[in-house]
Amino acid sequence: MKELLKKKEANPKALNLEEAVIGGILIDPNCLEDIIDIIEPEIFYKLKNKEIIKVIRTLYNNSEPIDIYTVSNELKKIGKFNVVGGDLYLTKLTNNRISSANIEYHSKIIKNKFILRQLIETSYEIIKLSQEEKSDVLDLLNYAEMKLFKINNKTNLKDTTKSINSLIKTTINNLKTNVKNLNGIPSGFRDLDKITCGWQNSELIIFAARPGMGKTSFALSMARNIVVNFKIPILIFSLEMSATQLVTRLISAETGIPSERLKYSDLSKLEWKLVNSKIKSLSEAPLYIDDTHYLSIFDLRCKCRREISKNKIKLIIIDYLQLMTSGKLETLPNLPREQEVSFISRNLKAISKEFNLPIIALSQLSRAVETRGGRKRPILSDLRESGALEQDADIVTFIYRPEYYGFTNWDNGENESCKGEAELIIAKNRNGRIDNVRIKFVNENVNFSNLNLE
Known part of the structure; x- marks a missing residue:
């Protein structure tokens, strides 16, 4: 197995298709519109083909004509003309072209071969690390999953474009299944x-508050x-508290x-x-807790x-979010904390999608x-360490208890008591209205519930 992985000639590749696809582009550059998101230079096995695709993509991005002559001139400008074999090789490519009708299919085959090479390379690396036995097993598992995650992100082979007809059908079906006007998970x-x-x-939903407000x-x-x-x-x-504490x-x-x-088992027999009797419904509930204290976005x-x-x-x-890290194994060295939180925020949104x-x-x-000063009501600019949270989140809600700051009344001018109450300030709602919601807060067991239960 090890010897097979090390044999370069055994690596999956499709050299004839690489040459045919490039030849097809040089003859009919209009086909690029269908494959530009597939033919990254890295997916090509042959160095000559990598360099030519780089030039083709540069010309495409600059909205310049693409043919054998413009590609040849650009290769000369960047000093790669002789590297690719000059006009002789470019002419060979145009003689080995394929129909533009099949070019997308063949481009996907080239990318599939690239993914297979990536999997082989990653597998060999994991085998080597496993044989050395220098890494913690869980760290090695996370590293392997992270590497596979990166390969998966490079595929882009799924058709993500949907027609309005199919989208309307899906939306109508979702609306028909709504219960009591709720088409999401009720809080x-x-x-x-x-x-x-x-x-x-x-959706990415942010609930933010100062310490002591009762986020957890x-x-x-x-x-x-x-x-x-x-x-x-x-x-x-739960990055802050243990699973036992949460329970x-x-x-x-x-x-x-x-x-x-x-905590101190200070209970009477009646209370036990x-x-x-009360925990039966909890013990049967589908709730799962992971209290890993160090958690990267890849983990x-x-x-x-x-x-x-x-x-x-x-x-x-x-x-909570600020206790997460961008990760110790990916290549993000010495990121300022604000950029790291932005990285985490963007990836949380990506994971939700x-x-x-x-x-x-x-x-x-x-x-x-x-x-x-004043009532100390939070606003969007108070989000800690990153404005990206406001940008990435679909909903941003603040938990606010004026009683925590010593106030006895709400600031509505009606002298209305705020004792035992909290407010959810919906400061951003991408798909709905902005409003404030009051709920009940029981300090003795730090619990939130509806006001005026029906």
């Missing part, structure tokens, strides 16, 4: 769901609503017993009976793929909130 918070129509597939508790309250009331599978990535909070919210008393993607396949996950919650499910990420707000 369980009545007034919030009226605005969002539930969390939609491929709100996420847990929402998760409990979804998995217990609607039986929808959820995966929570203790869930039990506290479910039973009404403060988490401090649960209450715990045992996240790999874990999501596994859990979606295994447990049919429909919603992902991350607590790839797996076609909503991702809810909790986020810290900057200290600017604390230094601001």
Whole structure:
């Protein structure tokens, strides 16, 4: 096996098709419109062909004519004319052309051969690392998945363009399946769901707040609503708290017993009976928790793929975004933290689209909130470390409790008490209206619920 992998001549390739595709372009450059997103120079096996494709793409990007003469002149300008074999080789290519009707099909074959070469190279690298036994097994698994993820991202062989006819049919079918005007995953918070129509597939939703506002508790309250009331599978990535701590909070919210008393088992026999009866619905709920303390965007993607396949996950919650990293194995050395958060944000949005499910990420707000005078209500510019969060997110919601800052009333001029209440400030909603929603907050067991339950 090892010897086979090292034999270069055994690598998959289609040299005749490489020459035929380039020849077809030189004869009929109009065919480039159909294959320009496929024929990257790196997919060609032969160095001569790589250099010629580079020149063809340069001419295409500059909106210049493409034929044997313009390509020849450009190769001379950049000093690659002799490298590719001069006019003799270019003439040979035009004599070996294929029909423009089949050029897209043949271009995909060339790309498939490139992907196979990449898989062979990656496989050999993993074999070598495994034989050396110098890496942690889990790190090596994550590295292998990351490398395969990169290869997968290079394929671009799927047809992602859809006609309006097919899109309308899909949309109408989705609308017909709506329940009570919700076509997404309900949060369980009545007034919030009226605005969002539930969390939609491929959306990135940010819930942001200052420490102490109850971000994690709100996420847990929402998760409990979804998995217990609607039986929808959820995966929570908890980077700050352990899985046991999260479950203790869930039990506290479910039973009404403060988490401090649960932590120290300071319960009467009656309270233990209450715990045992109340946790049955929780124990049967499709809730999954990953409390990995170090989580890169590539780790996240790999874990999501596994859990979606295994447990049919429909919603992902991350607590919280600023504790994630861009990763230690990819080539992103010495990135400023703001750029790293931007990288994470963009990739979270990409993952939500790839797996076609909503991702809810909790986020810290900057200290600017604390230094601001007045009611200290958060605004979009308070998003910590990156303006990309505002740009990438479909929905940005702030969790705000004026009681935390010592206020006793809401700032509506009606002297309305804010005791035991919180506000969800929907500051951005790409597909809906911006509004504020009030919910109930129980400080004793740090739990959120609907106001004025019907």
